[in-house]
Amino acid sequence: AQTVTQSQPEMSVQEAETVTLSCTYDTSENNYYLFWYKQPPSRQMILVIRQEAYKQQNATENRFSVNFQKAAKSFSLKISDSQLGDTAMYFCALPISGNTPLVFGKGTRLSVIA
Amino acid sequence: GAGVSQTPSNKVTEKGKYVELRCDPISGHTALYWYRQSLGQGPEFLIYFQGTGAADDSGLPNDRFFAVRPEGSVSTLKIQRTERGDSAVYLCASSLGQGRSPLHFGNGTRLTVT
Numbered sequence: 001a002q003t004v005t006q007s008q009p010e011m012s013v014q015e016a017e018t019v020t021l022s023c024t025y026d027t028s029e030n031n032y033y034l035f036w037y038k039q040p041p042s043r044q045m046i047l048v049i050r051q052e053a054y055k056q057q058n059a060t061e062n063r064f065s066v067n068f069q070k071a072a073k074s075f076s077l078k079i080s081d082s083q084l085g086d087t088a089m090y091f092c093a094l095p096i097s098g099n100t101p102l103v104f105g106k107g108t109r110l111s112v113i114a
Numbered sequence: 115g116a117g118v119s120q121t122p123s124n125k126v127t128e129k130g131k132y133v134e135l136r137c138d139p140i141s142g143h144t145a146l147y148w149y150r151q152s153l154g155q156g157p158e159f160l161i162y163f164q165g166t167g168a169a170d171d172s173g174l175p176n177d178r179f180f181a182v183r184p185e186g187s188v189s190t191l192k193i194q195r196t197e198r199g200d201s202a203v204y205l206c207a208s209s210l211g212q213g214r215s216p217l218h219f220g221n222g223t224r225l226t227v228t
Protein backbone atom coordinates (compact mmCIF):
# COMPACT_ATOMS: atom_id res chain seq x y z
CA ALA A 1 0.00 0.00 0.00
CA GLN A 2 1.05 3.53 -0.71
CA THR A 3 1.95 5.62 2.31
CA VAL A 4 3.18 9.14 2.78
CA THR A 5 4.50 9.95 6.24
CA GLN A 6 5.09 13.38 7.69
CA SER A 7 6.50 12.78 11.15
CA GLN A 8 6.37 16.38 12.39
CA PRO A 9 2.79 17.43 13.22
CA GLU A 10 3.89 20.94 14.20
CA MET A 11 6.99 23.06 13.79
CA SER A 12 7.93 26.65 14.45
CA VAL A 13 10.71 28.85 13.14
CA GLN A 14 11.88 32.39 13.74
CA GLU A 15 11.41 34.86 10.92
CA ALA A 16 14.42 34.89 8.55
CA GLU A 17 15.65 31.49 9.77
CA THR A 18 15.69 28.20 7.87
CA VAL A 19 13.42 25.23 8.56
CA THR A 20 13.22 21.72 7.09
CA LEU A 21 10.03 19.68 6.91
CA SER A 22 10.41 15.93 6.49
CA CYS A 23 8.49 13.46 4.35
CA THR A 24 9.03 9.77 3.70
CA TYR A 25 7.02 7.60 1.38
CA ASP A 26 6.61 4.15 -0.03
CA THR A 27 6.08 3.38 -3.68
CA SER A 28 6.72 0.54 -6.08
CA GLU A 29 7.14 2.93 -8.99
CA ASN A 30 10.50 3.90 -10.46
CA ASN A 31 9.47 7.06 -12.30
CA TYR A 32 7.14 9.40 -10.48
CA TYR A 33 6.64 12.97 -9.35
CA LEU A 34 6.57 14.28 -5.81
CA PHE A 35 4.89 17.46 -4.66
CA TRP A 36 4.81 19.81 -1.69
CA TYR A 37 1.61 21.80 -1.18
CA LYS A 38 0.93 24.67 1.20
CA GLN A 39 -2.48 25.27 2.77
CA PRO A 40 -2.86 28.64 4.53
CA PRO A 41 -5.90 29.42 6.70
CA SER A 42 -7.75 30.47 3.55
CA ARG A 43 -8.03 26.71 2.89
CA GLN A 44 -6.78 26.73 -0.71
CA MET A 45 -4.01 24.23 -1.47
CA ILE A 46 -1.15 25.90 -3.31
CA LEU A 47 1.67 24.07 -5.10
CA VAL A 48 5.03 24.93 -3.56
CA ILE A 49 7.46 22.73 -5.46
CA ARG A 50 7.61 19.61 -7.63
CA GLN A 51 10.38 17.01 -8.00
CA GLU A 52 10.81 14.46 -10.77
CA ALA A 53 12.09 11.20 -9.32
CA TYR A 54 14.33 10.38 -12.27
CA LYS A 55 16.20 13.68 -11.89
CA GLN A 56 19.13 13.65 -9.50
CA GLN A 57 19.18 17.41 -9.13
CA ASN A 58 17.07 18.73 -6.28
CA ALA A 59 14.31 21.13 -7.28
CA THR A 60 14.49 24.76 -6.17
CA GLU A 61 11.88 27.52 -6.30
CA ASN A 62 13.18 30.78 -4.83
CA ARG A 63 13.34 30.27 -1.04
CA PHE A 64 12.02 26.70 -1.28
CA SER A 65 14.17 23.69 -2.08
CA VAL A 66 13.96 19.96 -1.61
CA ASN A 67 16.36 17.29 -0.45
CA PHE A 68 15.31 14.25 -2.45
CA GLN A 69 16.87 10.93 -1.46
CA LYS A 70 15.36 8.35 -3.83
CA ALA A 71 16.97 5.27 -2.31
CA ALA A 72 15.83 6.31 1.15
CA LYS A 73 12.42 7.40 -0.18
CA SER A 74 12.80 10.73 1.54
CA PHE A 75 11.58 14.08 0.23
CA SER A 76 12.16 16.96 2.64
CA LEU A 77 11.30 20.61 2.08
CA LYS A 78 13.68 23.38 3.12
CA ILE A 79 12.37 26.92 3.55
CA SER A 80 15.08 29.57 3.72
CA ASP A 81 14.68 33.12 5.06
CA SER A 82 11.28 32.20 6.52
CA GLN A 83 8.57 34.84 6.26
CA LEU A 84 5.40 35.36 8.27
CA GLY A 85 3.40 34.50 5.15
CA ASP A 86 4.91 31.01 5.17
CA THR A 87 2.74 30.15 8.17
CA ALA A 88 0.50 27.32 6.91
CA MET A 89 -0.04 23.58 6.77
CA TYR A 90 2.41 21.84 4.45
CA PHE A 91 1.55 18.56 2.72
CA CYS A 92 3.78 16.13 0.89
CA ALA A 93 2.06 14.17 -1.92
CA LEU A 94 2.74 11.68 -4.71
CA PRO A 95 0.75 9.30 -6.92
CA ILE A 96 0.20 5.75 -5.67
CA SER A 97 1.35 4.48 -9.02
CA GLY A 98 1.94 5.94 -12.44
CA ASN A 99 -1.57 7.05 -13.26
CA THR A 100 -3.38 7.33 -9.98
CA PRO A 101 -4.35 10.41 -7.98
CA LEU A 102 -2.11 12.01 -5.42
CA VAL A 103 -1.90 10.56 -1.92
CA PHE A 104 -1.25 13.18 0.74
CA GLY A 105 0.52 12.98 4.07
CA LYS A 106 -1.16 14.21 7.25
CA GLY A 107 0.67 17.51 7.06
CA THR A 108 2.98 19.65 9.15
CA ARG A 109 1.67 22.85 10.71
CA LEU A 110 4.40 25.48 10.38
CA SER A 111 4.33 28.68 12.42
CA VAL A 112 6.73 31.49 11.58
CA ILE A 113 7.36 33.67 14.61
CA ALA A 114 8.29 37.34 14.39
CA GLY B 115 -7.11 33.28 -15.65
CA ALA B 116 -9.86 31.92 -13.44
CA GLY B 117 -8.96 29.19 -11.01
CA VAL B 118 -11.01 26.27 -9.74
CA SER B 119 -14.31 27.49 -8.34
CA GLN B 120 -16.31 25.62 -5.70
CA THR B 121 -19.79 26.47 -4.51
CA PRO B 122 -21.09 26.89 -1.94
CA SER B 123 -18.13 27.79 0.25
CA ASN B 124 -20.06 26.65 3.31
CA LYS B 125 -23.06 24.35 3.65
CA VAL B 126 -24.94 23.45 6.81
CA THR B 127 -27.50 20.66 6.55
CA GLU B 128 -29.46 18.42 8.83
CA LYS B 129 -28.72 14.76 9.26
CA GLY B 130 -30.55 12.71 6.65
CA LYS B 131 -30.76 15.47 4.05
CA TYR B 132 -29.37 15.43 0.50
CA VAL B 133 -26.63 17.85 -0.59
CA GLU B 134 -24.90 18.76 -3.81
CA LEU B 135 -21.47 20.37 -4.03
CA ARG B 136 -20.36 21.99 -7.25
CA CYS B 137 -16.92 22.31 -8.83
CA ASP B 138 -16.03 24.41 -11.87
CA PRO B 139 -12.49 23.45 -13.02
CA ILE B 140 -9.91 25.47 -14.90
CA SER B 141 -10.85 25.70 -18.56
CA GLY B 142 -9.08 23.05 -20.62
CA HIS B 143 -8.26 20.78 -17.69
CA THR B 144 -9.43 17.29 -18.57
CA ALA B 145 -8.81 15.73 -15.17
CA LEU B 146 -10.95 16.57 -12.14
CA TYR B 147 -10.58 15.26 -8.59
CA TRP B 148 -12.62 15.30 -5.41
CA TYR B 149 -10.91 15.03 -2.04
CA ARG B 150 -12.28 15.17 1.49
CA GLN B 151 -10.31 16.78 4.32
CA SER B 152 -11.21 16.26 7.94
CA LEU B 153 -9.91 18.58 10.64
CA GLY B 154 -6.18 18.17 11.19
CA GLN B 155 -5.78 15.64 8.39
CA GLY B 156 -4.48 15.63 4.85
CA PRO B 157 -6.86 15.44 1.90
CA GLU B 158 -8.27 11.96 1.23
CA PHE B 159 -9.03 10.95 -2.34
CA LEU B 160 -12.66 10.33 -3.25
CA ILE B 161 -13.04 10.17 -7.04
CA TYR B 162 -11.24 11.19 -10.21
CA PHE B 163 -12.66 12.03 -13.64
CA GLN B 164 -10.86 11.99 -16.95
CA GLY B 165 -13.24 13.81 -19.28
CA THR B 166 -16.81 12.75 -18.57
CA GLY B 167 -16.06 9.35 -17.10
CA ALA B 168 -15.06 8.41 -13.58
CA ALA B 169 -11.61 6.90 -14.04
CA ASP B 170 -11.25 5.94 -10.39
CA ASP B 171 -13.97 6.06 -7.73
CA SER B 172 -12.23 3.80 -5.25
CA GLY B 173 -12.15 6.51 -2.57
CA LEU B 174 -15.91 6.97 -2.28
CA PRO B 175 -16.71 5.75 1.25
CA ASN B 176 -20.10 4.18 0.47
CA ASP B 177 -23.03 4.29 -1.95
CA ARG B 178 -24.42 7.47 -0.40
CA PHE B 179 -21.71 9.35 -2.27
CA PHE B 180 -21.93 9.91 -6.01
CA ALA B 181 -20.33 12.35 -8.46
CA VAL B 182 -21.00 13.30 -12.05
CA ARG B 183 -19.30 15.33 -14.76
CA PRO B 184 -21.76 15.09 -17.65
CA GLU B 185 -20.10 17.46 -20.12
CA GLY B 186 -16.49 17.01 -19.08
CA SER B 187 -16.28 20.33 -17.29
CA VAL B 188 -18.38 21.14 -14.19
CA SER B 189 -18.70 18.35 -11.65
CA THR B 190 -21.21 17.79 -8.87
CA LEU B 191 -20.57 15.69 -5.78
CA LYS B 192 -23.82 14.36 -4.37
CA ILE B 193 -24.30 13.02 -0.86
CA GLN B 194 -27.54 11.27 0.10
CA ARG B 195 -28.88 10.75 3.63
CA THR B 196 -26.09 12.82 5.15
CA GLU B 197 -24.56 11.74 8.44
CA ARG B 198 -22.66 13.78 11.02
CA GLY B 199 -19.49 11.91 10.04
CA ASP B 200 -19.74 13.44 6.56
CA SER B 201 -18.82 16.82 8.04
CA ALA B 202 -15.55 17.91 6.44
CA VAL B 203 -14.07 20.23 3.83
CA TYR B 204 -14.62 18.87 0.33
CA LEU B 205 -11.85 19.93 -2.03
CA CYS B 206 -11.98 19.88 -5.80
CA ALA B 207 -8.92 20.03 -8.03
CA SER B 208 -8.24 19.93 -11.73
CA SER B 209 -5.20 19.24 -13.87
CA LEU B 210 -4.09 18.73 -17.44
CA GLY B 211 -3.67 15.02 -16.79
CA GLN B 212 -2.09 12.48 -14.51
CA GLY B 213 1.35 11.91 -13.10
CA ARG B 214 3.47 14.95 -13.74
CA SER B 215 0.70 17.55 -13.90
CA PRO B 216 0.20 19.38 -10.62
CA LEU B 217 -3.27 19.69 -9.18
CA HIS B 218 -4.89 23.11 -8.97
CA PHE B 219 -7.29 23.29 -6.04
CA GLY B 220 -10.38 25.30 -5.28
CA ASN B 221 -11.08 26.84 -1.88
CA GLY B 222 -13.23 23.92 -0.85
CA THR B 223 -16.74 23.56 0.52
CA ARG B 224 -17.07 23.20 4.27
CA LEU B 225 -19.95 20.81 4.91
CA THR B 226 -21.45 20.68 8.40
CA VAL B 227 -24.09 18.07 9.17
CA THR B 228 -26.04 18.84 12.33
